[in-house]
Amino acid sequence: MHNLVCIKQVPDSAQIRVHPVTNTIMRQGVPSIINPYDLFALEAALELRDKFGGEITVLTMGPPSAEDSLRKALTFGADRAVLLTDRSFAGADTLATTYALATAIRKIGKEYGQPDLIFTGKQTIDGDTAQVGPGIAKRLRVSQLTYVAKITALDLTARTIEAERRSEGGVQVLRTRLPCLITMLEATNQIRRGAMADALRAARASIVKWSAQDADVEDISKCGLKGSPTVVKRVFAPSARAEKAVLVEPAEQPAEELIEAIFKHQPRLEADLAALAGDL
Amino acid sequence: MIEDRFDAIVVGAGMAGNAAALTMAKRGMKVLQLERGEYSGSKNIQSAILHADMLAELIPDFRKAAPLERHLVEQRFWILDDCSRIGLRYRFDDSNYGRSNRYTIVRAHFDKWFSSKVREAGATVLCQTTVTELAQNRRGRVIGVRTDRQDGIIHADVVVLAEGVNGLLGTRAGLRERPEPDQVALAVREMHCLPREAIEARFNLNGDKGVVIETAGNISRGMTVIGFIYPNKESISLGIGCLVSEFQRTGETPYELLDRFKRHPSVARLIDGSKVGEYSAHLIPKGGYNKMPRLHGKGWVVVGDAAQLSNTIDHEGANVAMTSGRIAAEAIFQVKSRGDLLRSDSLSLYKKMLDGSFKHSKKTDMRALLHTQPQNFLLTYPQLVSKAMQNLVRFNSTSEAEKSTSTQSWTGMFCDAFRLPRALR
Numbered sequence: 027m028h029n030l031v032c033i034k035q036v037p038d039s040a041q042i043r044v045h046p047v048t049n050t051i052m053r054q055g056v057p058s059i060i061n062p063y064d065l066f067a068l069e070a071a072l073e074l075r076d077k078f079g080g081e082i083t084v085l086t087m088g089p090p091s092a093e094d095s096l097r098k099a100l101t102f103g104a105d106r107a108v109l110l111t112d113r114s115f116a117g118a119d120t121l122a123t124t125y126a127l128a129t130a131i132r133k134i135g136k137e138y139g140q141p142d143l144i145f146t147g148k149q150t151i152d153g154d155t156a157q158v159g160p161g162i163a164k165r166l167r168v169s170q171l172t173y174v175a176k177i178t179a180l181d182l183t184a185r186t187i188e189a190e191r192r193s194e195g196g197v198q199v200l201r202t203r204l205p206c207l208i209t210m211l212e213a214t215n216q217i218r219r220g221a222m223a224d225a226l227r228a229a230r231a232s233i234v235k236w237s238a239q240d241a242d243v244e245d246i247s248k249c250g251l252k253g254s255p256t257v258v259k260r261v262f263a264p265s266a267r268a269e270k271a272v273l274v275e276p277a278e279q280p281a282e283e284l285i286e287a288i289f290k291h292q293p294r295l296e297a298d299l300a301a302l303a304g305d306l
Numbered sequence: 307m308i309e310d311r312f313d314a315i316v317v318g319a320g321m322a323g324n325a326a327a328l329t330m331a332k333r334g335m336k337v338l339q340l341e342r343g344e345y346s347g348s349k350n351i352q353s354a355i356l357h358a359d360m361l362a363e364l365i366p367d368f369r370k371a372a373p374l375e376r377h378l379v380e381q382r383f384w385i386l387d388d389c390s391r392i393g394l395r396y397r398f399d400d401s402n403y404g405r406s407n408r409y410t411i412v413r414a415h416f417d418k419w420f421s422s423k424v425r426e427a428g429a430t431v432l433c434q435t436t437v438t439e440l441a442q443n444r445r446g447r448v449i450g451v452r453t454d455r456q457d458g459i460i461h462a463d464v465v466v467l468a469e470g471v472n473g474l475l476g477t478r479a480g481l482r483e484r485p486e487p488d489q490v491a492l493a494v495r496e497m498h499c500l501p502r503e504a505i506e507a508r509f510n511l512n513g514d515k516g517v518v519i520e521t522a523g524n525i526s527r528g529m530t531v532i533g534f535i536y537p538n539k540e541s542i543s544l545g546i547g548c549l550v551s552e553f554q555r556t557g558e559t560p561y562e563l564l565d566r567f568k569r570h571p572s573v574a575r576l577i578d579g580s581k582v583g584e585y586s587a588h589l590i591p592k593g594g595y596n597k598m599p600r601l602h603g604k605g606w607v608v609v610g611d612a613a614q615l616s617n618t619i620d621h622e623g624a625n626v627a628m629t630s631g632r633i634a635a636e637a638i639f640q641v642k643s644r645g646d647l648l649r650s651d652s653l654s655l656y657k658k659m660l661d662g663s664f665k666h667s668k669k670t671d672m673r674a675l676l677h678t679q680p681q682n683f684l685l686t687y688p689q690l691v692s693k694a695m696q697n698l699v700r701f702n703s704t705s706e707a708e709k710s711t712s713t714q715s716w717t718g719m720f721c722d723a724f725r726l727p728r729a730l731r
Binding site: 057094101219220221222223225226229230 | 338345348
């Protein structure tokens with residue numbers, strides 16, 4: 027089987043600082059990493075390959091430096107990496123991004139075989155939209171399973187997949203047809219340590235680089251800043267909250283006093299809980 | 307089992323490792339470089355002073371693209387006590403802008419760039435891979451390395467150990483001893499962020515010009531403390547170094563000592579209002595040229611900090627590390643290309659070449675001169691200062707031994723400079 031994993035190279039948010047004067051994000055010198063959520067997607071794909079064989083293609087759209095992240099993905103054990111890089115892709119919002127990625131995925135299908143599963147992380151740590159996975163599925167007209175915690179069954183003959191999807195208030199067990207797009211939930215697995223053979227292969231591999239033209243993009247006006255209706259209205263640094271913890275002095279009945287203090291602090295909580303208790 | 311076999315494996319991607327890997331790869335050797343960090347420089351939050359001549363040996367046109375911060379046009383020496391200083395300033399504004407002799411660099415940026423050159427030269431660079439063990443055959447010959455990744459041993463004709471001062475691998479394999487406390491200095495340093503304009507005003511600089519201030523003195527409990535301050539583009543790097551044994555003796559903590567340094571009136575005004583970016587502590591081998599451990603053996607050489615190859619005076623070990631890496635690589639290439647096995651005796655060429663490179667042409671014992679011919683003092687003083695400065699400032703051809711003498715006598719000269727007016731009074 028052929029699985030495709032979309033990854034994004036993002037600035038390591040743990041190391042980002044906000045400029046004390048201008049309030050802008052200081053990107054200089056901040057190392058780039060693979061979006062951590064995408065690693066759960068990659069590991070899910072690797073686990074499927076362990077069981078069912080086949081190959082894994084990783085795809086990213088970004089500046090030429092995103093090659094580093096693709097190489098890292100190869101170190102983990104992916105078989106092939108494609109970098110979609112073109113000036114005309116710059117400044118893309120999720121609409122333009124999904125257009126470019128979906129186009130590239132079609133091209134990958136032609137070049138290296140149609141993917142059976144397309145994986146993405148749940149969301150990225152820099153954009154936090156969780157829109158790109160579903161957007162790709164929509165554009166490619168394949169079914170989508172979002173927030174997947176576990177793939178429970180895969181039948182390559184019947185071409186069906188069954189997965190557990192975490193949703194509010196419970197777990198849904200869903201089955202759908204292949205090909206299918208899966209956005210993988212965090213903390214569902216742990217990315218493996220690539221073997222030395224993979225690491226050596228990754229260090230020497232040549233990364234496939236596609237421009238908009240190489241990827242058969244038809245309508246360049248749908249790409250990049252031009253194709254992005256999203257407007258950033260304002261960028262601001264959240265002010266630090268002075269109040270971080272409230273100390274409740276234990277007295278006669280600590281539990282009840284604590285609950286009272288919490289309700290006092292969160293005025294709507296009591297009513298919400300009462301309503302919930304009523305429903306049950 | 308990895309079937310690949312390499313001409314050389316370089317352990318570590320700091321200055322010494324990068325220099326070695328680059329040199330061998332340029333010579334067409336099949337090189338594998340292993341680095342435990344995320345990327346070359348990722349473990350390094352220091353800045354450093356780079357000697358242009360040494361880098362030019364490796365990358366002649368480095369000025370075009372290397373991430374350099376400031377080129378040094380001034381050197382200041384301060385002798386500090388609790389709250390005063392004696393200072394000496396040597397300004398060399400005429401140094402041609404494009405061909406400056408020394409630059410300040412931020413290692414995280416510089417090493418990354420340096421590593422890209424290693425890759426371009428054709429070496430296979432593998433990061434996030436920790437070498438856990440040197441693989442030796444029954445006769446004690448190093449035949450390759452084991453890593454924390456699956457697949458066992460990777461074989462190579464020679465292993466270049468550039469693993470830094472702790473040198474765990476070499477120690478574990480019994481190739482070297484653990485450094486003693488009086489051979490290792492603990493340097494603590496901080497990066498202080500300040501706007502460019504403030505830095506340039508305080509240090510009397512413009513453009514990308516830079517200055518380095520080196521200090522020596524007793525700022526606390528009779529500990530001999532060497533300090534430094536130099537600005538990068540938008541940060542100030544400062545730090546102090548002191549032998550580990552001194553910390554043991556006094557019980558002073560490195561941080562307290564650094565704090566005292568920062569509160570010194572001469573230092574405090576330079577960093578006033580700055581934001582502390584990074585704090586780091588680093589071990590620096592201080593054993594000096596005479597205390598170097600064995601540098602080569604059957605199938606291995608050791609370079610840089612791991613070899614305790616460090617410039618004891620101006621704590622700019624990065625340059626010596628780089629040079630030792632390059633020379634070791636050249637030696638390996640020469641041994642290989644004449645068809646010899648990389649045995650201990652053939653690899654002694656490395657030691658020989660290293661000695662040669664640091665060999666000095668003429669040695670002037672300035673201390674002796676000062677003490678035996680005081681009448682010449684006033685006449686020779688300016689020349690000596692100039693010479694001492696040149697020795698300290700221009701690294702290229704000066705030996706470690708000569709620098710030791712010249713700097714000692716330089717301190718002596720300060721003492722004399724104080725004794726002399728009193729004697730004349």
